[in-house]
Amino acid sequence: MTILSYLKALNRAISDEMARDEAVCVFGEDVRVAVTNVTAGLVKRFGDGRVLDMPISEQAFTGIATGAAMAGRRPVIEYQIPALLFIAFEQIVNQAHKFSLMTGGQTHVPVTYLIPSSGSRDGWAGQHSDHPYSLFAHVGVKTVVPATPADAYGLLVTAIRDDDPVVVFAPAGAMGRRQDVDLAQLAPVPLGLGRIHRPGTDVTVVAVGHLVHTALEVAEELADTIDVEVFDPRSLHPFDWQGLAESLERTGRLVVIDDSNRSCGIGGEILATAAEQMRLVAPPKRITRPDGAVLPFAEGLDRALQPSREQLRHAIQAVAKTGSAR
Amino acid sequence: MRRFEERAIELVHAGHIFGGIHPYIGQEAVAAGTCAALRADDLITSTHRGHGHVLAKGADPARMMAEIAGRSTGLNAGRGGSMHAADFGIGILGANAIVGAAAPIATGAAWAARCAGSDRVVVTYFGDGAVSQGVVLETFNMAALWRAPVVFVCENNGFATTTRTADAVAGSITGRAEAFGIPAERVDGRDAEEVFAATSRAVARARREEGPTLLECVTYRFDAHHTWEHAARPRYRTAEEVQLGSSIDPLDIQGARIDPDLRARIDADIEALLEEAVRFALESPHPDPATALDHLYADGTTARAGAI
Numbered sequence: 001m002t003i004l005s006y007l008k009a010l011n012r013a014i015s016d017e018m019a020r021d022e023a024v025c026v027f028g029e030d031v032r033v034a035v036t037n038v039t040a041g042l043v044k045r046f047g048d049g050r051v052l053d054m055p056i057s058e059q060a061f062t063g064i065a066t067g068a069a070m071a072g073r074r075p076v077i078e079y080q081i082p083a084l085l086f087i088a089f090e091q092i093v094n095q096a097h098k099f100s101l102m103t104g105g106q107t108h109v110p111v112t113y114l115i116p117s118s119g120s121r122d123g124w125a126g127q128h129s130d131h132p133y134s135l136f137a138h139v140g141v142k143t144v145v146p147a148t149p150a151d152a153y154g155l156l157v158t159a160i161r162d163d164d165p166v167v168v169f170a171p172a173g174a175m176g177r178r179q180d181v182d183l184a185q186l187a188p189v190p191l192g193l194g195r196i197h198r199p200g201t202d203v204t205v206v207a208v209g210h211l212v213h214t215a216l217e218v219a220e221e222l223a224d225t226i227d228v229e230v231f232d233p234r235s236l237h238p239f240d241w242q243g244l245a246e247s248l249e250r251t252g253r254l255v256v257i258d259d260s261n262r263s264c265g266i267g268g269e270i271l272a273t274a275a276e277q278m279r280l281v282a283p284p285k286r287i288t289r290p291d292g293a294v295l296p297f298a299e300g301l302d303r304a305l306q307p308s309r310e311q312l313r314h315a316i317q318a319v320a321k322t323g324s325a326r
Numbered sequence: 327m328r329r330f331e332e333r334a335i336e337l338v339h340a341g342h343i344f345g346g347i348h349p350y351i352g353q354e355a356v357a358a359g360t361c362a363a364l365r366a367d368d369l370i371t372s373t374h375r376g377h378g379h380v381l382a383k384g385a386d387p388a389r390m391m392a393e394i395a396g397r398s399t400g401l402n403a404g405r406g407g408s409m410h411a412a413d414f415g416i417g418i419l420g421a422n423a424i425v426g427a428a429a430p431i432a433t434g435a436a437w438a439a440r441c442a443g444s445d446r447v448v449v450t451y452f453g454d455g456a457v458s459q460g461v462v463l464e465t466f467n468m469a470a471l472w473r474a475p476v477v478f479v480c481e482n483n484g485f486a487t488t489t490r491t492a493d494a495v496a497g498s499i500t501g502r503a504e505a506f507g508i509p510a511e512r513v514d515g516r517d518a519e520e521v522f523a524a525t526s527r528a529v530a531r532a533r534r535e536e537g538p539t540l541l542e543c544v545t546y547r548f549d550a551h552h553t554w555e556h557a558a559r560p561r562y563r564t565a566e567e568v569q570l571g572s573s574i575d576p577l578d579i580q581g582a583r584i585d586p587d588l589r590a591r592i593d594a595d596i597e598a599l600l601e602e603a604v605r606f607a608l609e610s611p612h613p614d615p616a617t618a619l620d621h622l623y624a625d626g627t628t629a630r631a632g633a634i
């Protein structure tokens with residue numbers, strides 16, 4: 001067994017895919033010297049014809065990746081900051097994502113958009129702390145948010161092999177994770193397949209990204225009184241609705257914890273779908289950032305707007321008490 | 327192109343085309359001259375005013391007409407319409423409805439083609455409106471740095487919808503490219519042979535791996551920005567101005583170079599071809615609404631219904 005860090009898992013996934021498939025190439029700012037470390041060692045191994053430093057031109061290089069993908073390459077773009085997705089949004093959502101349908105299936109755009117350190121990073125404030133995965137799920141771009149090193153590896157590999165555009169959010173809150181793994185066992189993780197990290201019978205907690213770890217901690221704290229099941233969807237679009245329905249068959253109670261803004265966020269979608277189609281014996285709850293939140297700089301303010309462990313504990317306790325008996 | 331669009335406008339007015347189209351009438355020499363300088367395996371990207379480019383690159387007029395009439399036999403099986411017509415089999419990477427957005431896509435395709443060892447060239451068309459889009463200028467920078475085999479063809483037809491070029495473009499269009507070290511040429515966009523000659527030079531440069539060129543093709547849009555304009559009648563140019571602008575017709579310029587008998591035969595052939603294209607389009611089936619989200623994902627992932 002080897003200790004695998006989340007960062008190393010991302011690096012290994014790109015490296016393995018570049019070795020497996022010559023079409024895979026890396027675009028990004030400062031990727032050759034690997035300022036974020038995600039692309040460390042790739043130039044040395046694969047050459048600067050496949051690992052390309054880009055000017056600060058997110059719209060252009062995102063569009064260039066689309067054209068390159070339509071001509072047979074499989075670019076992986078690394079964005080240094082989640083907010084750069086807003087600059088590139090046009091080229092991802094309006095171009096890359098739409099080409100397959102608009103051309104009647106004549107082309108596909110296999111580009112992976114990787115955002116290492118999405119969400120709040122200490123002290124980075126308003127323009128560096130967004131976690132915009134809900135936007136991509138909303139428009140229908142395949143969207144994944146791995147919580148563990150092994151899943152980071154497996155989901156990134158799948159994203160690179162996928163023939164559609166896929167956005168991979170690596171939450172800042174998960175980047176420090178390490179895991180004891182057998183490297184030979186690392187494998188692709190299919191999109192749209194959730195994972196139960198902890199089985200339970202009383203309440204299902206759906207946790208997104210780094211909040212999976214928060215949910216597991218809270219579940220342990222409450223273990224004497226409430227048996228919490230922790231469900232990690234891993235990909236938000238496609239979403240493992242069947243896996244969620246099966247979990248709710250067992251528990252009938254639902255709490256969602258999601259580090260994106262409340263209104264039109266993925267948390268709201270999970271609640272709505274559960275309410276429409278699944279077995280619930282109590283009103284569900286969600287914990288999110290506030291509506292339209294912009295993360296303020298001061299530490300206390302930043303933390304105040306992020307979903308917290310206390311909020312989760314209270315929500316689980318409240319949901320466990322309400323509703324009819326199962 | 328001219329006759330195709332005249333037919334298409336009739337179909338818009340008769341209600342056979344859903345929405346409307348952006349006529350290319352008056353600008354045909356640009357598409358004809360540029361595409362004539364390309365090989366069959368070269369690529370193009372086009373714009374919201376793309377019928378001319380798509381036809382000149384060799385798309386089947388019947389399938390093109392069916393596409394803009396939203397039929398399942400269309401180039402894109404009715405999924406793209408006028409502003410997204412694409413035929414990847416003959417190098418048409420799609421018309422694009424977002425002004426300027428195709429410039430990087432073309433450049434990416436050009437880069438990938440060169441990496442694959444081919445000497446293909448990509449022509450990307452855009453209007454004078456697009457030279458004020460940041461992404462186009464970002465793309466100039468990168469295409470020049472990489473010496474990408476791409477030819478930027480700016481069709482300066484005098485207007486971006488209703489805004490005159492002079493009111494929207496500071497400096498010059500060629501100067502924008504020159505600032506990035508891209509050679510730029512201002513060409514009479516009404517003379518197909520002049521456009522052909524300039525494009526041939528640009529394509530040859532690109533094939534020699536000397537990098538991109540910008541051609542500013544100066545032309546004039548005779549018709550409306552879009553067929554809605556006939557209903558809305560926004561006032562941004564006078565009838566006299568349109569008449570004056572339309573008095574130099576690229577069809578007359580090129581037509582005068584062709585033997586009258588030959589021209590009459592070409593005209594008759596085209597009439598027959600378009601007759602057939604309209605018939606084909608109108609007799610083709612409408613796509614089945616149950617297939618409206620087909621092709622959304624490459625792997626056939628299906629979307630959940632909006633209402634349950």
Ligand SMILES: Cc1ncc(C[n+]2csc(CCOP(=O)(O)OP(=O)(O)O)c2C)c(N)n1
Nearest residue numbers: 375423424425453454455456483485486487
């Ligand atoms: C980025 C963007 N902004 C605005 C529009 C709306 N729009 C469609 S065509 C057009 C004018 C474009 O002018 P130009 O590029 O000169 O091309 P032309 O219509 O003259 O062929 C505008 C503003 C758009 N499609 N895309």
